[in-house]
Amino acid sequence: xxxxxAVLSRRSEHHLVExxxxxxxxxxxxxxxxxxxxxxxLRPWRLxxxxxxxxxxxxxxxxxxGAGSASRRRQLAEIQGAPLLATLVFSPVPPDTGQDxxxxxxxxxxxxxxxxxxLILLLHARGFGSVWRTGGFTESQRIRRALGLRREERLLGWxxxxxxxxxxxxxxxxxxxxxxxxxxxxx
Numbered sequence: 743x744x745x746x747x748a749v750l751s752r753r754s755e756h757h758l759v760e761x762x763x764x765x766x767x768x769x770x771x772x773x774x775x776x777x778x779x780x781x782x783x784l785r786p787w788r789l790x791x792x793x794x795x796x797x798x799x800x801x802x803x804x805x806x807x808g809a810g811s812a813s814r815r816r817q818l819a820e821i822q823g824a825p826l827l828a829t830l831v832f833s834p835v836p837p838d839t840g841q842d843x844x845x846x847x848x849x850x851x852x853x854x855x856x857x858x859x860x861l862i863l864l865l866h867a868r869g870f871g872s873v874w875r876t877g878g879f880t881e882s883q884r885i886r887r888a889l890g891l892r893r894e895e896r897l898l899g900w901x902x903x904x905x906x907x908x909x910x911x912x913x914x915x916x917x918x919x920x921x922x923x924x925x926x927x928x929x
Contacts, residue, residue: 743867750915755871758904762826775861786850790829790889803885817877824902832896871906875899
């Protein structure tokens with residue numbers, strides 16, 4: 743699948759089934775996603791893969807946190823239904839340690855998001871579906887402790903990964919006219 747087709751046909755997949763990429767295939771895709779723009783090459787992120795027994799333990803944490811609102815119940819259902827949860831953790835590097843000079847935290851967060859976007863496109867190009875779930879569970883101290891996050895790290899959510907059910911090929915989006923978002927600087 744070429745890049746334009748991947749970009750225009752990717753969708754957030756809310757219902758996922760087996761298979762998901764195994765650990766080796768996930769690592770292969772992550773190596774490619776890690777080539778996304780990252781000033782200083784800091785890689786200020788890490789991923790915690792959650793499957794099987796790990797997912798059962800994480801689901802108990804979610805249940806303990808409660809799923810009172812409709813959006814939390816929807817998020818919980820998607821997380822519970824995905825064969826693989828790739829927990830996305832932002833691990834900022836102190837700004838004075840960049841090899842090209844200071845790299846501010848906002849730029850490190852942008853690099854983390856660029857990597858995640860690339861990973862989502864790579865998963866799609868391989869036939870996997872995904873959805874990036876954020877929300878209230880990312881602020882849970884219980885979930886942070888269960889996952890072993892350090893104080894300075896932020897939980898950015900979960901990439902719920904699997905295979906979209908059915909064999910229909912994704913509809914290609916029609917790009918919208920966004921020329922009103924472009925300006926040209928003239929001194």
